Amino acid sequence: MTTKASTTRKRRSTTTTAKKELNGKKVPALQIENIPIGKIKPDPKQPRKTFDDKQLQQLSDSIKEFGVLQPITVRKSGKDFIIVMGERRFRASKIANKKTIPSIVRTYENDEVLEVQIIENLQRKDVEPTEEAEAIAYLSDKYQPSEISKRLGRTDNFIRQRLKLAGLIDGFKHFVRNGEMTISLGVSVALFTPEEQKMMLETMGETFNAHQINRMIKDQSYDLEKASFDVADKTLVPKAGSCVECPFNAANQGNLFGEGKMVCTKSACFETKKSKSFLNLIEKTKKENILLFPEIRRYWADEESNQLIISQLEKNGFKVYLLDDVEIIENPIEPTIEAIKIEYQHYDYSEDELKAELDEAMQDYEQALKTYNSAKDNGFVNGIVFHPETYQHKSAFVKVIEKSENESTEYSAPLANRKMADCTPEEQIVKINEREIRKKHIENNKQFEEVVQMIRETNYIDTKKTLSTDEMVAFSISLFENNVDYVSQQKYFSKFLGDTSKMTKVEMVENFKKKFKKEVFHKLIRYILTRQVHFGESNHVNNLTNISFYNAIQGYYKSKIAEIEKAYSEKRDKREARLKERIAVLEKKIQELND
Incomplete structure (x- = not known):
């Protein structure tokens, strides 16, 4: 034994x-x-x-x-x-x-x-992902990412992403730890400097909003594949060097935006390179006597950003032509069956129908190619057209449209800013119709306000009737529009209003009413209940909203809540026991001093 x-x-x-x-x-x-x-x-x-x-x-x-x-x-x-x-x-x-x-x-x-x-x-x-990131960052002081990946049995890209996540400031790490912020979004935020992250955090406020953060990331990052300059050029801004090798290029920090996707996260550097490339473009066109003009129509010429572009061209000695002032012939792109399939992907076309579309596109291409090849014989000259915001540009053949003596050469103000007497008959019809639409909108505003004021003066609120379907529909839509953020709309209520792409607002309400179920109403109420609670100094024993929610939820998760309560109770009991011992010692000292 x-x-x-x-x-x-x-x-x-x-x-x-x-x-x-x-x-x-x-x-x-x-x-x-x-x-x-x-x-x-x-x-x-x-x-x-x-x-x-x-x-x-x-x-x-x-x-x-x-x-x-x-x-x-x-x-x-x-x-x-x-x-x-x-x-x-x-x-x-x-x-x-x-x-x-x-x-x-x-x-x-x-x-x-x-x-x-x-x-x-x-x-x-x-x-826990942020602890993992901090630990990998510690190892990176001694080992290369490839060595760390071998030791841990992880991919190189995983290690690079965790190294980037380690650069997340504590305010955002908190949201990753509690599950509100995904790791991929955390990595995207960590691409920015701590100062930029603090600004993003302050802009967002205390409540986490993934949609808002994604918008800020989009506003502060730039797709290098659409840059107006050569991203491999080391001499454009010598101090910055090549974008291809830059540490602020997301492609050099793992596949953070997709396989090999080049995204710049240093806005000041990107803007500097963009401006420098535009100045170089101006010098090139002046030297080679090429016509340079922006993609601006006359009716947008008065916008402040467009006025800056026009002013910059004039300062450099250019006579400014807009899209309305020129004819453009671009080098046509030869169509392919793959391009046709993409263009008609939403149509139920057979292979024969797609081939017929390709044949027609090919005929158009051949005619456009003839026009392009004979452009110079027809009075066209070399030109470059550029986008006024991105400065992306392309070569084309250009001919300035001859104007009659009576035709004004000044840029026209937007139609809405012009007096009726200054408009053509066609433009006057447009203005009359737009004014009528605006009048109807104002009338509807006043009508609705009058109805609401009337109802508020009645005893509607004290009505004892059970809520009608129309009332529950109205309350559901009100809760949805005013209390459910964009991310939660997609997560919990993606089919709430159905396919609204071809519906007016009135039709959307009618459609929702037809398909309305009380389960949707209950789901919205429960969603609001989970969002209306108060944190911080408010809790389940000192706040009416929190107490009522805590009691209501007991019927669903009583055992899980009991586990949490038990853990806190044990912790509290231990602390109170230590306090009692300490107080007993102090009371004994007081007794000794009094004796």
Whole structure:
């Protein structure tokens, strides 16, 4: 018969058979010892900070039944031992009231301990992403990303993304930890400097809004594939160098925007290069006597941004022509069956019908090519047309349209800004129709306001009738439009109003009414309930909204809430017990002073 003591002796004499590697060196097999739990201390510098209480309890139950199957690793520190690997097993063993725990005692250099702990933690499956990012960033001081990926069994791109995530400021890391912010969005935000991230955080406010953050990212990042300059040019702005090699090019930090997608996240540098490339374009066209003109129509010429472009061209000695002033012949693009399929992808065309479309497009192409090749014979000259915002440009043949003496050469103001007497008969019809539409809109505003004011003066609010379907429809749409943010609309209510692409607002309401179900009404109410609670100093014992929500939700998640309450209660009881002891000591001192 095997006694408990003999089992312990056997375990103490057992040695590990595997030889592990540490920093490329073979570590010899070591003995497993059963060390009293009271002599073992967690490492305060341990990189892992979060432990799931529920999973700890499950591990504790397993340890009670089967024991600790894998020994922990510790190092000697005076009379005690410090945990290097296995703090979770140590915690679970304490919960299971174990007196000893199987351990391997090793000797480490100071800088090796943290590295071993980090690698051990990173090889787990449940690592919190921001802790993982910070740990990988620590390793990057010593190893290249490719070496880290080999050690952890991860891809190079994963390591680069986590390294970028480590640059996220604490304010945004909080949203990643609580699950409100996705890792991919966190990585996108981390592309920007800490100062830019702070501005984004302040702009967003206290409530996380993914849609707003995505818009800010889009506004502050630039697709280099659509740049007006050569992204490989190192001489355009010598201090900045080539965009292809730039660390602010997202393609050099992993596939953050897609496979090989080049996106600039340094707006000041991008704008500088864009402006410099435009100045170079001006010099080139002046030197080669090429006609340069912006993609601006006369009726947009008075816009401030367009006026700046026109002014810049005039200062450089150009006679400014707009799109209305010239005829343009561009080099036509030869059609392909692939392009035809994309163009007609929403049509139920057969292969024969697609081929017929291709044949027709090819005839148009051949005619356009003849026109292009004979452009110079017909009085056209070389020209360059550019976009007034991006400065992207393309070559074309251009001919200035001859104007009669009576025809004004000044840029026309937008139609809305011109007097009726200054408009052509066609333009007057447009203005008359636009004015009528505006009058109807104003009348509808006044009519609606009058109806609402009338209703507010009646006893409608005190009506005791059950809510009608129309009232529930009205309340549902009101809740949806005024309380559900864009992200939640997509996540929870993507089919709320149905396909609205071809409906007027009135038709949308009628369509929703036809398909209305009370379940939708209830879902909206429950969504609002989860969003109307107050955090901070307000909680479930001092705020009416929070108390009522806490009570209402008990009927659905009573056991889960009880688990949370139990954890806080135990923590509170321990704290209060320590306080009682402290107060008792102080009261004793007071008594001694009074005696």
